């Protein structure tokens with residue numbers, strides 16, 4: 121590793137990339153992987169069948185480039201979201217990470233800022249770095265909430281080209297009121313700022329109807345980002361998407377790579393959307409497991425944040441790194457997001473959550 125780091129140093133890297141670390145959630149093979157907020161419920165066999173069949177069919181045409189504008193997939197995504205959206209409002213990419221990257225490529229860039237509110241999804245600063253956009257780390261209240269006045273004031277102060285609101289927020293799990301999104305959009309409208317609401321975890325919200333999609337009409341610089349990686353259990357297929365005004369879709373076509381969404385990805389995503397009932401059936405159980413974690417952690421005297429997502433962020437631990445290591449030794453991998461005294465755990469299946477709670481209870485006294 122030292123050798124390869126020296127070799128890296130010798131390369132003519134961009135100055136702003138020197139000494140920076142890549143996205144690095146540990147990938148460790150353990151019995152209970154609860155660290156990257158995947159949907160850990162097994163894929164229903166009929167969905168596996170349907171995806172296999174769709175991919176087999178797509179394979180016969182792999183000598184040709186795929187549909188560059190993937191209209192069928194965009195129409196299917198629009199139909200899933202409802203709200204009167206059509207394929208003209210939809211765009212997709214390889215995960216919502218690529219969606220966010222494309223948005224920053226179009227609306228960020230040198231001399232422009234992107235504002236988000238810390239702590240939040242660790243990829244935002246990295247996407248800013250990669251697109252040469254200045255990242256501005258905005259503030260939340262001490263309990264990680266963000267109200268309309270606090271958010272709008274920071275937008276007016278920093279005048280970012282792009283503001284990213286993550287709701288429900290990773291790593292805290294907290295959802296934003298629609299009044300916050302409205303206030304941020306209004307403040308950003310004073311200088312034509314773009315507002316992105318990252319709703320990667322929207323389907324797990326206690327009130328999934330409470331989505332920024334309902335605010336799109338009449339707001340031409342509002343973008344709502346979603347993913348099939350979480351509720352749809354399709355993290356491995358890499359499908360993210362956004363809904364916005366058709367002009368925003370036209371704008372990202374300026375920076376997307378031609379044929380960025382492979383025929384196999386398109387086929388798998390379409391098959392998953394056709395079988396969404398089977399996939400989304402697990403969402404209710406995941407919500408139950410999340411609420412179970414929050415209830416038990418509270419009983420244990422820990423401090424779980426209120427969660428509208430498929431994970432729980434909790435405090436009240438003295439030695440969070442030590443506890444993370446104890447759990448790992450028991451085969452339970454959760455996430456240390458680098459905030460002292462706090463850890464994040466994904467709400468998995470009933471058995472996974474039981475294993476997590478048993479390990480936690482065994483080690484907690486030594487670490488609090």
Ligand code: PMP
Nearest residue numbers: 215216217241290320347349360
């Ligand atoms: N946004 C948030 C808030 C996330 O937590 C994640 C994944 N952890 C993503 C976007 C990216 O997900 P994907 O690229 O798989 O769609």
